[in-house]
Amino acid sequence: MAVGPAPDGVVNRRIATAAVVLVLWAGGMAALIRQQYFQPNVERLAEAAMRVTPGAVFYAVMQGGRQIGFASSTIDTVAGGIRSTDYLVANVPAGGSVHRLQARTTVHVSRTLRVRQFEVDVESDSAPFHAGGRVDGDSVIVYAISTGAGPARDSQRVKIGGPVLLPTLVPLAVALGEEPSVGKSYRLPVFDPTTMAPKDAKITVQAETTFVVNDSSVLDSTTMRWRGVTPDTLKAWRLASEGAAGTGGWVDAQGRLIESRQMGFRLIRRPYEVAYENWRLESPDSGGPAPADRDVLESTAIAANVTVTRQLPRLEVRLLGADLSGFDLNGGRQTLRGDTLTIVREDPDSLTPRYYMGVRRPADVEAATGPEPLVESDNRSIQVLAKRLRGGERDPRVVAERINRWVHDSLRKRISFGVPDALQVLRARSGDCNEHTQLYIALARAAGIPARAAAGLAYVNGKFYYHAWPEVYLGRWVAVDPTFGEFPADAAHVRFVVGGLARQVELVHLIGVLRVQVLSPTGEPAAR
8 A cells, every 4th residue: 555645743844844954955054074084184175265166056956756945055255254055945745735944054164164153044834943053263062942932042062173064065175175086085073963963974976977057047938937058067076975964966066066865855956047936936835735646745643633543563564666775674673574574562561671760771872861952851841840750760661651651641632843842842732743752752861761763654544654753772672652652652653764853854755655565464465
């Protein structure tokens, strides 16, 4: 059967949040390039900056074969440095409607391409998102984030180990520092803006080719649509990125993207009129019906008032039509063999954590115990509630189940769009699967239990919906679901990704492509 009619929270929220992640392509927040990794390149940054050409390039934002938006990237020289302004606007089908999203990033860098200030703004149908910050002396990033109408969060400080670049400036540095050559790699520590933590990234020059790009456009009087003219042949290199969103794609000799794939979207450079005016003439208004052929976007589970009528102990499905490389399908309670995935629910009686609250766990598990942007487990209000729910209990299984029950019972089920923020969810006491998941993770971590987000599909009443849920560490990672009130979550939860916003937006790759066939226990298609 095809993937069911609706994305529950994940696609509603994560497609909306895709604008935030696409901002990583359009400037992002920050990629940290430690000085030792740039030797001897650090001395060449100033020379590369001298070759930066001011100007603007424009892109059509494509999803499948349909243009859903427009993007631009502008570089200006200003007093004492360079200003990079990147803009994206798109009509994204989600939750049965088309939703207008706008994202703008403005970054000021020095003459040596080192970031000094940045501002990121995202407007969607509901709560806006803003992040802004500055770099102090190549040693500290000071930033603040705000969502909705509430005040900005207190400034946070993150130590860095050297000069700062942005994802869009990485191609500039690569292309302008020296002519790229196929096979050359750059090892870069990258600052992940969804976790505000650095991590290593590898940028590799994979291929070289030429593109024919139109420099201008004319209006076709017959179709009343713009078409490209004045073709120019550009030499380009394909940069592949491991661990750094927004730095990959085909890049020209000026370090500007020609074509890129980001989070399920394809960005193609085109003349302004072709990229913008044609899309503006054809694009539906925000709030209009979603395209009829996008069946995974017709409604949401919450909007359809879907309720779980039974809990599946085992589910076997065949995944067809989509490239599943890079997804977290295998491991834990899920087993992938070829295109067939089997999910087996954990036996509730077997959930023995094998550790007590306060006991140190493996390093990779401990990483899921601290606060992070939008998961404010160190906030006093969240800490107080977590302490009350925990009481004097030392068994993490008991505490994890108490939190699951409280979140399920305390949050009103409501469709929402925007960026989920645990503290705001606690105050509003409403939301979809993303709010339930975000608040659960914050409360669990505040109580001392490792927790992380998972996302994928939920099989409910014969249909598949996009969905998000938490996983808690009870000697092993166990799926739970405060949205549906399940502890542990049943086998109807088909996990595709583990992690925060940047990972979950990758589900966009599946829209309009993935087909899921439910199999009977014998492996044959189930009777319908």
